[in-house]
Amino acid sequence: MSDPSKQNTSGERFNRPEHELLAGYALGDLTESEHETATALLQEEPHRRVFEELERTAAAAQIALRHRVVDPLPANIADVIRRGGLERMSARSAGQGAVTAIVDFARTAVSPPETESQAEVSADFATADFDRAITNLAAARRREWLGWMVAAAAALLAIVMWQRPIQPPEIDGPSLTQRRNELLAKPNVVLASWSAGTTPLPESVDGEVVFDPETQSGFMTFRGLPINSPTKEQYQLWIIDPERDDEPVDGGVFDISSTGETIVEIDAKLKVIDPAAFAITIEKPGGVVVSTQERLPLLAKVGG
Amino acid sequence: MAFITHALAEPDVRGAKPHRKRAAKHVIYSETRSDSMTSIDSSETLAERAQESPAADSILKRIAHGDPQAVNECLNQYGNFLWSLAKRYCGESEAEDAVQEIFVELWRTADRFDSDKASEMTFVAMIARRRLIDRRRRGGRVPDLVSIDDAGCDVAQSGSDDHVELSDEAAKAGECLKKLSEKQQQVLSLSIEQAQPHAVIADRLKMPLGTVKSYARRGLLQLRECMQRPLSVEAT
Numbered sequence: 110m111s112d113p114s115k116q117n118t119s120g121e122r123f124n125r126p127e128h129e130l131l132a133g134y135a136l137g138d139l140t141e142s143e144h145e146t147a148t149a150l151l152q153e154e155p156h157r158r159v160f161e162e163l164e165r166t167a168a169a170a171q172i173a174l175r176h177r178v179v180d181p182l183p184a185n186i187a188d189v190i191r192r193g194g195l196e197r198m199s200a201r202s203a204g205q206g207a208v209t210a211i212v213d214f215a216r217t218a219v220s221p222p223e224t225e226s227q228a229e230v231s232a233d234f235a236t237a238d239f240d241r242a243i244t245n246l247a248a249a250r251r252r253e254w255l256g257w258m259v260a261a262a263a264a265l266l267a268i269v270m271w272q273r274p275i276q277p278p279e280i281d282g283p284s285l286t287q288r289r290n291e292l293l294a295k296p297n298v299v300l301a302s303w304s305a306g307t308t309p310l311p312e313s314v315d316g317e318v319v320f321d322p323e324t325q326s327g328f329m330t331f332r333g334l335p336i337n338s339p340t341k342e343q344y345q346l347w348i349i350d351p352e353r354d355d356e357p358v359d360g361g362v363f364d365i366s367s368t369g370e371t372i373v374e375i376d377a378k379l380k381v382i383d384p385a386a387f388a389i390t391i392e393k394p395g396g397v398v399v400s401t402q403e404r405l406p407l408l409a410k411v412g413g
Numbered sequence: 414m415a416f417i418t419h420a421l422a423e424p425d426v427r428g429a430k431p432h433r434k435r436a437a438k439h440v441i442y443s444e445t446r447s448d449s450m451t452s453i454d455s456s457e458t459l460a461e462r463a464q465e466s467p468a469a470d471s472i473l474k475r476i477a478h479g480d481p482q483a484v485n486e487c488l489n490q491y492g493n494f495l496w497s498l499a500k501r502y503c504g505e506s507e508a509e510d511a512v513q514e515i516f517v518e519l520w521r522t523a524d525r526f527d528s529d530k531a532s533e534m535t536f537v538a539m540i541a542r543r544r545l546i547d548r549r550r551r552g553g554r555v556p557d558l559v560s561i562d563d564a565g566c567d568v569a570q571s572g573s574d575d576h577v578e579l580s581d582e583a584a585k586a587g588e589c590l591k592k593l594s595e596k597q598q599q600v601l602s603l604s605i606e607q608a609q610p611h612a613v614i615a616d617r618l619k620m621p622l623g624t625v626k627s628y629a630r631r632g633l634l635q636l637r638e639c640m641q642r643p644l645s646v647e648a649t
Contacts, residue, residue, distance in 0.1 A: 132630040136604055137546030138611045144550070165531050166586065166637040167605060168539035171498075173587035174606035180500065182492035186509055190492075190516045194484035197520050198476070354551050378521070379514065 128159060135163040151399070285372040289328040293319050299384055301409035303331070306388065308406040310335060312368075318387045318409045320348075320375060327375035329387070331365065334407070337391070339364045344389055345396040346375060352383040360387070362396035386410045471533045477524035487519065491537050498538075502545035502608040511548055515541045535582055545608070582640065589639035597632035604629050 127150055133139045134147045150156040292298055299320045305313070314334045320327030329346065337343060346360030361376030391404040472490060475483035492512075499511040518540050526536045590598060599618070603609045611629060615622040 128634055129627075129630045132633040133626065136611075136629055136633060137542075137549060138604070138626055138629065139550075162637055163633060164539050164543065165535060165582070166633060166640060168531075168535045168542055169582040169586035169640070170590060170601065170605050170633075170636060171538045171542060172534055172583035173590060174602055179493050179497050182488070182496040182512070186496070186512060187488050187492055190513055191484055191488055193513070193517065194476070194487070194520050195481055198479050198481050198484060354547075356547075378517070380510075 127156065128163075131156060131160045132163050134160060135167045152401075157399075285328065285374060288374075289319065289330065289372055292321055292326060292328060295321060297321075297323065299327075299411050301387060301411045303389075303407045303409045306405040306408040307402075308391070308404040310406050314407060316370075318375070320381070320384055320387075322381055322383060325377060325380060327377075329363075329373045329375060331371045331373070333368055334365045334371065336365050336368060339394060341394070342391050343394050343396060345392045345400065346373075347388045347390060347400065348375075348377060348381050348384050349386040349388065350381050350384045353379075353381060357388070357400075359396070359398065362392065384411060471526065471528060473519070473523040473526040473533055473536065476520060477526070484520075487516075491519075491534075495537070495541050498541055498608075499545060501606075502549060507548070511545060514548070515544050518544055532582060549610075585640050586636060589636050592639060593632050593635060597628050597635070600625055600628040601632045601636075 130139070130143060130147050131150065133143060139147055151160060293300070299322065300317060302317045303314055310333075312333050312335075314331060316330040316332050316334075318327065318329045334344075343362040343364060345362045347357035348360045349357050358381055359378040361378070363373045365371055387409040388405055389407040390400045390402060391406065392400060470478070472483050472487045476487060495515050496508065496512050499508040499515065503511045519537065522540060526533060530536075531539070590601065593601070600614060603614045603617070604611065609617070611625045612622055614620075614629075615625040618625065620628075
């Protein structure tokens with residue numbers, strides 16, 4: 110069944126030695142040295158595409174190779190998972206509500222003036238009052254333009270709101286500052302100061318990061334970090350933890366809306382054991398799983 | 414920067430392509446499922462209506478759109494499958510953490526599911542495998558050995574007792590698996606379905622480790638090549 114002339118959908122032939130390595134990656138059988146080589150290969154887009162196809166193939170085979178025994182997910186574990194999913198959804202819904210309100214406001218603010226303006230201008234032309242008609246037409250166009258500007262600004266704001274990272278509401282609980290200070294007061298927390306990374310920033314940034322491996326909670330504080338445009342790019346935190354893995358843990362994406370002191374809660378996607386450093390990269394909206402590290406403006410080394 | 418190395422590549426399933434419902438051709442084994450997921454529209458008009466209806470969207474699409482009911486459906490639809498998978502990959506003691514990790518990843522990546530690239534089940538299995546393989550590489554527990562005779566896996570057949578929808582690509586994977594050599598089938602079954610490390614497979618099959626790796630890796634590559642071919646050719 111092997112046919113070297115066959116190509117995958119990426120136009121890559123599956124008969125190259127590096128593809129065997131990527132197949133090993135998809136099957137999870139790589140040695141450490143092979144893993145390093147495969148990781149380097151995945152820096153290149155064609156290899157990433159091949160790897161993705163091999164992952165999909167393995168997943169399809171996983172389903173095709175059924176197992177006779179399918180154990181029911183224990184109810185207590187299902188409850189924990191359900192709560193986590195619903196909490197995430199609840200936070201997302203709060204953001205959607207704000208977006209809906211803005212869009213509704215824009216709609217009601219723009220529509221009536223357009224209708225009134227058109228009617229007024231039509232009436233003036235009908236009565237041959239051309240000077241007044243032209244004046245009213247110009248005014249109507251200005252109002253329309255203003256309306257469109259309001260709509261565009263509202264839409265942009267809506268997009269910005271939508272793209273904002275999920276932050277739990279803090280209506281009832283202590284503020285981020287209080288929680289950060291409480292964490293700072295605890296023994297055995299990890300503390301590191303921000304220093305310049307490989308991507309220069311227009312102004313120097315200071316601040317620190319505090320993380321508690323016991324509770325897996327932490328906060329970043331920034332002073333002077335440039336405001337980002339969330340529709341174009343977002344900041345993303347990476348936690349480097351050699352005790353856990355040689356791959357950094359995604360600490361979540363976040364936005365900066367003020368160059369004053371800003372506190373951001375850390376949202377580690379995986380358990381962190383003993384962080385050695387924290388790095389901030391600039392990524393596309395929503396963040397990435399694999400960072401090219403092209404823009405890395407800040408680094409905080411623990412004990413550094 | 415040397416301190417950030419690459420994680421497993423993110424599946425390229427982003428993008429805002431219009432959702433197209435795939436017609437399921439094979440039903441293999443089932444867990445609880447919603448009716449909205451099982452309907453097959455033969456008429457294009459009906460299919461188009463289904464696309465417009467939020468209820469007809471995939472579970473992951475609805476999760477991405479913030480439908481709380483979809484969380485329950487996701488658990489009902491994939492919970493048992495993922496729990497069983499986690500147990501086989503990590504063993505009972507770590508399965509709880511592992512399955513939670515998988516679901517967190519599903520909530521996070523639900524908006525990246527693209528039905529034009531893979532079925533929802535395949536996407537879920539891909540995310541799960543990625544997390545479980547990563548977890549094992551981080552030093553997770555290797556599951557207990559199972560007897561090869563008791564491995565309990567074979568290529569799924571239509572009309573079997575259990576009932577989870579087998580997507581087009583999974584059905585094709587099943588067909589293509591049958592075309593591999595017996596040894597390749599055995600090694601891939603133990604590797605993928607039983608989640609046995611290749612060193613363990615080598616020991617059990619009394620084969621050199623390098624040979625087992627070659628069987629597995631080349632088997633997967635051949636599987637992919639086979640799956641690229643038209644279904645009509647492979648179905649014969």
